[in-house]
Each structure stands twice: as structure tokens, then as C-alpha cells.
Amino acid sequence: MFFASDNAGPAHPKVMQAMVDANTGYMGSYGADPIMDRVRTKVRDVFEAPDAAVYLVATGTACNALLLATLSRPWQAIFCTDVAHVEQDECGAPEFFTNGAKLSLIPTTDGKMTPDGLQDAIARHPAGVVHGVQPGPVSITQITESGTLYTLSEIGALCDVAKAHDLPVHLDGARFANALVSLNASAADMTWRAGVDAVSFGGTKNGLPGVEAAVIFDPALAWQFELRRKRAAHLFSKHRFLSAQMDAYLTDDLWLDMARQANANCARLADGLRDAGIALAYRPGGNMIFAHLPDAVHERLQAAGAMYYTSRPNGPDGPGHVTARLVCDWSLPTEDMDRFLSLLKG
Numbered sequence: 363m364f365f366a367s368d369n370a371g372p373a374h375p376k377v378m379q380a381m382v383d384a385n386t387g388y389m390g391s392y393g394a395d396p397i398m399d400r401v402r403t404k405v406r407d408v409f410e411a412p413d414a415a416v417y418l419v420a421t422g423t424a425c426n427a428l429l430l431a432t433l434s435r436p437w438q439a440i441f442c443t444d445v446a447h448v449e450q451d452e453c454g455a456p457e458f459f460t461n462g463a464k465l466s467l468i469p470t471t472d473g474k475m476t477p478d479g480l481q482d483a484i485a486r487h488p489a490g491v492v493h494g495v496q497p498g499p500v501s502i503t504q505i506t507e508s509g510t511l512y513t514l515s516e517i518g519a520l521c522d523v524a525k526a527h528d529l530p531v532h533l534d535g536a537r538f539a540n541a542l543v544s545l546n547a548s549a550a551d552m553t554w555r556a557g558v559d560a561v562s563f564g565g566t567k568n569g570l571p572g573v574e575a576a577v578i579f580d581p582a583l584a585w586q587f588e589l590r591r592k593r594a595a596h597l598f599s600k601h602r603f604l605s606a607q608m609d610a611y612l613t614d615d616l617w618l619d620m621a622r623q624a625n626a627n628c629a630r631l632a633d634g635l636r637d638a639g640i641a642l643a644y645r646p647g648g649n650m651i652f653a654h655l656p657d658a659v660h661e662r663l664q665a666a667g668a669m670y671y672t673s674r675p676n677g678p679d680g681p682g683h684v685t686a687r688l689v690c691d692w693s694l695p696t697e698d699m700d701r702f703l704s705l706l707k708g
Contacts, residue, residue, distance in 0.1 A: 363663075363666070363667060363668040363669065363698045363701060363702045364669045364694075364698070365631075365668065365669060365670040365686075365687075365688040365689055365690065365694075365702070366669045366670050366671055366689065367567075367671075367689050368537075368567040368568070368624065368649060368689050368690070368691040369566060369567055370691075371569070371691035371692065371693045371694070372569075372693055373569055373570055373571045373607075374569040374570075374610075374616065374620060374692070374693075376610050376613075376616060377569060377570055377571065377606075377607050377610045377611060377616075378571070379610075380606040380607065380609060380610035381571070381603055381606045381607060383606070384397060384602045384603060384605070384606035385603075389602045391599045391600065391601060391602075392597055392598070392599060392601055393417070393418070393597070393598075393601045393605070394601075395601055395602040395605055397602055397605035397606055397609050398418070398601060398602075398605040400605075400609050401416065401418070401575075401605050401608045401609050401612070402416045404608075404609070404612040404613075405563070405575055405577060405608075405612065408549050408612065409549045409550055409553060409554065409561075409577060409579075410548070410549070410550040411550065411554060411577075411579055413579075413581050414577055414578060414579050414581070415576075415577070415578040415580075415581050415583065415584035415587065416575055416576070416577055416578075417575070417576045417578075417587060417588065417591060418573055418574070418575055418576075418598075418601070418604040418605065418608060419573070419574055419576060419591065419596045419604075420572045420573060420574070420596065420598065420604065421566070421572065421574065421596075422447070422534075422536045422562060422564060422566060422567075422574050423451075423452045423453075423455050424455075424574070424591075424594065424596045425562040425563075425564075425574040425575075425576050426447070426448050426452065426455070426456065426501075426532075426534050426562050427448075427452065427455040427456045427458070427459035427460070427594075428459055428576060428587060428590050428591055428594060428596065429532050429560045429561075429562060429576050429578070429587070430448070430456050430459070430460055430463070430499055430501060430532055431456075431459040431460040431461070431463075431590050432560070432578070432583050432586050432587045432590060433498070433499040433530045433532055433559065433560060433583075434460050434463045434498040434499050435460075435463065435496075435498065436460060436461040436462040436463055437462075437463075437495055437496055438460075438463050438464070438495055438496045438497065438498025438499070439463065439464045439465070439466040439483075439487045439495045439496070439497055439498050440456060440460070440463050440464070440465050440466065440498050440499050440500075440501055441466050441468060441475075441480060441483050441484065441497075441498070441499070441500045441501065441529075442465060442466075442467065442468065442475075442500075442501040442502075442503070443467065443468050443469075443470045443473060443474070443475050443503065443506070443507075444467040444468065444469050444470060445470060445473050445506070445507045445508060446467075446501060446503050446507060446534070447503060447507055447534055447536065448465065448501055448503075448534065449465055449467060450507070451507075459590070459594060463495075463498060464495045466483050466486070466487060466495075467483075468480060468482075468483050470506075470508075472506075472508055472510050472644050473503070473506030473507055473508025473509070473510045473644070474506055474508075474510055474512060474516070475500075475502060475520060477519045477520055477522070477523045480500060480520055480523045480524070481523055484497050484523070484527055484529070489527075497527055497529055498529065498530075499529060499530045499531065499532050500520065500521075500523075500524040500529055500530070500531045500532070501531075501532045501533075501534060502517065502520060502531065502532070502533050502534065502558075503533075503534040503536075504517070504533055504534070504535055504537075504538065504541045504552070505537040505540055505541045505544075505647050505648040505649075505650065506647070508643070508644050508652065509644055509646050509647055509648065509649075509650035509651060509652060509687075510644050510645065510646075510647045511541055511544055511545070511647025511648060512541075513545070514545065514547055514551055514552060514556060517533075517552065517556045517557075517558070518556040518557060520557075521556050521557025521558060522557065524557065525557055530559040530560070531557055531558045531559050531560075532558070532559065532560050532561075532562070533552075533553060533558045533560070533561045533562065534562050535561050535562050535563050535564050536562065536564035536566075536567050536574075537564060537567055537568070537648055537649065537650075538552075538561070538562075538563055538564050539564070539568050539617050539618060539620070539621035540568070540621045540624060540625055540647075540648030540649045541647065541648055542618070542621070543618055543621045543622050543625055543648075544625060544647055544648050553577075553579070554579045558579070559578070559579055559580060560576070560577065560578045560579065560583075561575075561576075561577040562574055562575075562576065563575040563576075563577050565607065565608060565611050565617070567691075568611075568617060568620050568621055568624065568691075568692065569611070569616075569617075569620040569691070569692050569693075570607045570608075570611055571607060572607075573604045573607045573608055573611075575608060576591075619692075620692035621648075621649075621692070623692040624648070624649040624690050624691050624692045624694070625648050625649050625690075627649070627690035627691075627692075627694045627699065628646055628648065628649040628650065628651060628688075628690040629646070630696075630699055631651060631688060631690060631699050631702070631703070632646050632651050634699065634702075634703040634706075635651065635653050635703070635706070638703065638706050638707050640653050640654065640655065640659075640706070641653070641654045642654070643685055649689060649690045649691070650687065650688070650689045650690075651686075651687070651688040651689075651690075652685055652686070652687055652688075653685070653686050653688060654683045654684075654685055654686075655672075655683060655684050655685075655686050655706075656682060656683055657682050657683065657684065659706055659708075660672065660683075660684045660686065662705055662706075662708065663702065663705055663706060666701075666705050668702055668705070670686045670687060670688050670689075671686070671687045672684040672685060672686050672687070673685050673687075
């Protein structure tokens, strides 16, 4: 009964086999392998962006931080929510890789930035005043760290505010596939058609051993990203093993199939929680649930070996409850969900 993170689940066997298959003979290093040539074509096809620059790194933190560094300058503010992964879970990596850009936090109640909130944050950093940081990139997390989902129109509205101030937009898509299948949208509609300039296209949380794609829609920024990746020690020599993962991921829609299964597991679990009278903090947008569990229920689940992260809520349930974060991956066994729900009901 492991609901702690989709990072903790296994990699898909087809991906592992692709890595084994890549472990034959000699190939060019540092991304000059023929598998990476296929990956570039496949990613560009997914995003309907034939000129996009595509690069692979091993971690989501590297992908986010290097893209934000490419889009910003050290004297700028990067606008993100107060619960964004780049704020809470990356140990200052964006500030480090940007050489000092400041994260400007936008408060949320459901993990989502609003156009008004973004406008207010930009107004706090007026351009042209030498004493303060200058406005810089906007970073949107889709799916959010609260498990909620931006609609296409909501992404477009945020991009409109950013573009009105001539600011680039980055999308942290660690759970990009989960969002895409929830919206039944195209990757192009969720990104560059809405106004997004660069995407952290996640794979590790969706069945890969460890690879993320940095997708940059303006190829003029490509060389700068390449230099930053090398300088940051994130250019892999045996790059073929990153390429093989992403190649398998994008073959025969495996990436979408795994996301659909993870989302379906989440929906099944959410329905079971509601049937048991458990309140959810937010409407799940993909594969992550925040549920208010009474202490007695929480203790019973923990004693039985259920694994998930908790925090004390500030919501209507108040003392005597914990907020449990339950994350479903593509491989989660049905019997684990059923056992969890049975224990929950006592």
C-alpha cells in the first residue's frame, strides 16, 4: 500500500528493455547517439513544434533550474506559487543556477496561480527601478503540487498577463502526461499555443528510471541551454541511456497509457475515500489526492503498513485530523487500493 510518491514506483518493463537494447556496441556520446535523433523527432511531433530544441537531463530539479536560468537574468524575479516545486522542494537550485534570480511567491488556496495574483506580483517588482529586482519569467506547475489542474483557458490567461509584460513562461510538467490525459488536450494546446515558452517534460514520475526533457520553443535559446547544462555537470557522457528511456516512453503512446492508468487508479481511490465519508482537500486533477483523515483512521492505516506523507490541515476539520497526500502511479495494484479502503473503513 505505497502511496507516498509516483517516484517510488517501478519503471515500465518496456523502458528497461530499451535500456538493455541500447547497451550494445558503440554510439556517439553526449547526445550524439542515433537514439537521441529519434527522441528529438518524437518530442517535436508530440508538441507539433518542428523547430523546438530538445535536451535530456536526469532530474526534474535540473530541468526546471536550467530552463529558468536560460529564461532569466540574475537581477530578475521568477514568479511562481508559494507551493511550487521550485520553491519548496529544490533546495534553492533555481536561485543557484540562475546566479541569484529571486523567486517571487504568489499565494494560493488550491495550488493554482491566478491572473490577478500574477499581476499583483509583477506590480511589486516594477521594471526600470534600479533598487529592486526586475520582472522575469513566470513558472507554472501542471499538475500543481496540490494535485489540482489548470484548464487550457487558465494557462492561456496566465500567459496573457506574462506576455503583456514581455515575460517568458516556463511550465513545470513533472506530471505533464497526467495533466494532458485529464484535459484530453494536445501537448501543443497546453503549451506553446497558450503562450508557454519552455517545458520541463517529465518522465521520472510516470514510469521512467530517471529522465526529463527540456523543450524550448525558441531555438535561439538552445545554445545557451547547452552551455548551462554542461557547466552544471548535467551533460551525460553515456547519453544513450537517457535517450533510450525517452524513446521507449514515446513509442506507441506508452507515456499516455501509463498516465491514464495512474489517473484511473487515483479516481478509483478518490471514489472509495468519498464513499467512506472522507473529505478531500482539493478536487484531484490527475494522480494525487489530499485527504483529511481522522487520527484514528490514520493510525490504523499506518499500523497496517500504508505509506503516504502527512501534514496537519488548516481546513475545516481542524485538530484530530491529518491531511494525507496519496499519490498513485501506473503500476499500483488494485488489491492494494482495495485493502487500503477496507482498512480505512475499519
